Amino acid sequence: MDTLWSKRRGRHLKLQSKYLQRVFNDHFVLVLLILFGAVLYAYSRFVKSLHGSSALLIVAVSAALALSLSIGRLATLVQKADAVFLLPQLGKMQAYLRGAFRYSLALPLTVQLLATLAVWPIMRGGAAVPTYWVLLQMLAQLAWKLADMYLQELGLFWSGLQTKRARLALMVLAFGLTLVGLSTSPVIALAGAGAVFVAIRLQARRILSVANVNLELMIKTEAARQARIYRFYNLFTDVPGLGGGTSRRRYMDGPLKRIQRTQQNSWLYLYARGLVRSDEYFGLTFRLGLVGAVLILIANQWWLVLIIGLAMLYLLDVQLAPLSKRYDEIVFTHLFPIDRAQRVPAWRQVAIGATLAAALIMAVAAIVRFHVLGLGISAAFLVAAIVIPGVFVVARVRKNM
Amino acid sequence: MSLEIKNLVGGYGQLPVLHDLSFSVAAGEVVGLIGLNGAGKSTTIKHIIGLLRPQSGSITVNGVTLSENENAYRQAIAYVPETPVLYPDLTLREHLELSMMAYGLDEQLAWQRLDPMLSKFRLDNKLDWFPDNFSKGMKQKVMIAAAFMSDAQLFIIDEPFTGLDPVAVHDLLDLVAAKKQTGASVLMSTHVLATAQDNADRFVLLGDGHLRAQGSLAQLRAQMQLPDASLDDIYMRMIQEA
Numbered sequence: 001m002d003t004l005w006s007k008r009r010g011r012h013l014k015l016q017s018k019y020l021q022r023v024f025n026d027h028f029v030l031v032l033l034i035l036f037g038a039v040l041y042a043y044s045r046f047v048k049s050l051h052g053s054s055a056l057l058i059v060a061v062s063a064a065l066a067l068s069l070s071i072g073r074l075a076t077l078v079q080k081a082d083a084v085f086l087l088p089q090l091g092k093m094q095a096y097l098r099g100a101f102r103y104s105l106a107l108p109l110t111v112q113l114l115a116t117l118a119v120w121p122i123m124r125g126g127a128a129v130p131t132y133w134v135l136l137q138m139l140a141q142l143a144w145k146l147a148d149m150y151l152q153e154l155g156l157f158w159s160g161l162q163t164k165r166a167r168l169a170l171m172v173l174a175f176g177l178t179l180v181g182l183s184t185s186p187v188i189a190l191a192g193a194g195a196v197f198v199a200i201r202l203q204a205r206r207i208l209s210v211a212n213v214n215l216e217l218m219i220k221t222e223a224a225r226q227a228r229i230y231r232f233y234n235l236f237t238d239v240p241g242l243g244g245g246t247s248r249r250r251y252m253d254g255p256l257k258r259i260q261r262t263q264q265n266s267w268l269y270l271y272a273r274g275l276v277r278s279d280e281y282f283g284l285t286f287r288l289g290l291v292g293a294v295l296i297l298i299a300n301q302w303w304l305v306l307i308i309g310l311a312m313l314y315l316l317d318v319q320l321a322p323l324s325k326r327y328d329e330i331v332f333t334h335l336f337p338i339d340r341a342q343r344v345p346a347w348r349q350v351a352i353g354a355t356l357a358a359a360l361i362m363a364v365a366a367i368v369r370f371h372v373l374g375l376g377i378s379a380a381f382l383v384a385a386i387v388i389p390g391v392f393v394v395a396r397v398r399k400n401m
Numbered sequence: 402m403s404l405e406i407k408n409l410v411g412g413y414g415q416l417p418v419l420h421d422l423s424f425s426v427a428a429g430e431v432v433g434l435i436g437l438n439g440a441g442k443s444t445t446i447k448h449i450i451g452l453l454r455p456q457s458g459s460i461t462v463n464g465v466t467l468s469e470n471e472n473a474y475r476q477a478i479a480y481v482p483e484t485p486v487l488y489p490d491l492t493l494r495e496h497l498e499l500s501m502m503a504y505g506l507d508e509q510l511a512w513q514r515l516d517p518m519l520s521k522f523r524l525d526n527k528l529d530w531f532p533d534n535f536s537k538g539m540k541q542k543v544m545i546a547a548a549f550m551s552d553a554q555l556f557i558i559d560e561p562f563t564g565l566d567p568v569a570v571h572d573l574l575d576l577v578a579a580k581k582q583t584g585a586s587v588l589m590s591t592h593v594l595a596t597a598q599d600n601a602d603r604f605v606l607l608g609d610g611h612l613r614a615q616g617s618l619a620q621l622r623a624q625m626q627l628p629d630a631s632l633d634d635i636y637m638r639m640i641q642e643a
Contacts, residue, residue, distance in 0.1 A: 246489045246531060261498055263505045270488065270499060277490040330486050335450055336503035337475035 005099035050126035066175035072108020136186035143193035267346035289358035293365035351389035359385035403586035409458035436607035479553035485540035
């Protein structure tokens with residue numbers, strides 16, 4: 001079983017590195033970096049503005065550190081077919097799980113170290129922080145996260161709800177002890193975290209050696225974990241097989257029904273429903289619109305707002321382009337006696353609709369932020385929402401048909 | 402003549418899977434396409450519905466090839482796939498509406514044909530559901546309803562009996578018989594030989610991509626010198642001889 005684990009890990013890492021290459025090649029990363037820089041800048045100004053010590057800030061830091069424990073899942077890399085093929089090996093999963101556990105530690109533990117470093121300046125509510133405090137807090141965070149990872153491993157033997165409750169309880173406990181630790185001495189937090197870690201680890205060791213994993217739940221959990229990662233990758237590149245979920249969204253039936261049911265409108269009928277019902281494209285439209293709106297609200301130059309808005313609309317359309325190929329796998333798409341040339345104008349019409357929706361969200365933000373000048377910026381957004389998909393991105397769609 | 406296949410050589414890549422295949426399905430005729438797994442049934446069907454292009458030979462539907470008039474060719478065919486395929490974003494009603502739009506059907510007329518089918522298949526109260534979440538049998542019924550509401554002259558049905566409950570199998574056979582009455586042609590690939598024997602007029606027996614035999618049950622019995630044999634007996638003999 002440990003050879004199976006190392007094979008799977010190898011294949012998984014190779015696939016991840018391929019996706020990450022694509023992710024870092026995309027211009028969307030630039031936008032995220034700019035956003036990250038803006039947040040850091042705001043944070044540094046906030047730290048500089050602090051005077052004395054604030055109890056409220058200590059509560060906030062404790063809450064943030066406790067919440068950060070939810071970052072990082074146990075990666076088991078099990079697959080759907082394992083429910084059949086690994087069933088005879090169910091009693092011998094220990095070696096596999098040990099590999100999975102070790103592999104899953106690196107990222108979450110790094111996150112904990114970085115999180116502790118990030119709150120360093122405000123750890124005591126703005127008062128000076130001795131270095132050993134940071135080191136002790138780091139150790140405590142590592143212990144909490146390790147305990148959380150063991151809980152997730154124990155979760156492979158439990159029901160899903162039981163795991164959720166246990167992890168939540170751990171987080172609440174971590175919050176309380178961190179709060180006490182930061183208000184008095186971090187030794188208290190470290191002692192508490194260490195004790196919890198040892199107790200949970202003993203329990204995990206014991207169960208792992210006697211019980212069988214809940215394979216079906218394990219597969220479901222892993223699929224959900226991977227889907228989250230792939231949804232992120234999908235922002236930058238096409239992830240095959242990731243249709244995302246579908247939701248009915250009845251409230252959108254009104255606009256959808258306005259499409260006349262004629263043979264010429266067959267593709268439009270299909271794409272419009274694809275956009276509205278797929279969580280992927282519908283979510284993308286509103287996520288980008290909202291991210292754009294937030295950036296606009298914190299920006300302070302009109303020309304920066306204009307650039308951010310236009311970039312967001314362009315990124316939206318580039319990522320809507322694969323909608324044109326969403327139905328290629330469905331045989332009827334190829335059998336219907338309809339003109340294939342309909343596809344490009346149908347995509348354009350749907351993309352313009354989505355882009356206008358995102359542009360409207362950002363337009364509201366621009367008007368709130370810049371008042372009269374915002375009206376001009378909004379007008380530019382709306383024009384761009386027609387020109388970008390209708391002229392620029394449509395060429396890309398046409399080429400890929 | 403509704404479907405005519407002449408000297409078809411075809412397959413997926415460079416290597417042909419189908420070798421010099423010729424057969425036809427006349428108007429008002431039901432033909433069973435019979436063969437083992439991997440005999441070339443689905444490949445033949447993919448060529449007929451135009452998903453694969455012949456390496457040589459020709460396929461005509463109502464005298465038209467796909468390259469001569471794509472829309473007329475496609476308009477004439479209704480297809481029920483072996484594995485139901487559905488649009489994840491469309492409700493059952495929208496699937497049917499899209500088919501009506503694509504085939505240019507009169508909506509009122511199409512719904513008149515659909516209503517009895519939908520209630521027979523117990524789909525009439527699920528029109529606003531996403532059929533992508535249905536069971537395999539229910540999905541298959543959606544495929545059947547969408548195909549049989551059309552005005553197609555050629556019905557291609559791939560393994561129709563797998564996944565359907567016995568009542569639905571009867572209902573499907575009734576639909577096939579009704580379409581036959583109106584002069585449509587039906588090509589049905591299947592492993593369920595007893596049902597095929599009772600419901601098809603002629604049979605095309607494939608083996609390793611070659612045409613092994615074709616004809617009515619009486620003709621096949623005569624060819625194999627097996628009087629009183631069932632289609633199953635004839636088929637097993639053919640396999641042993643191959």
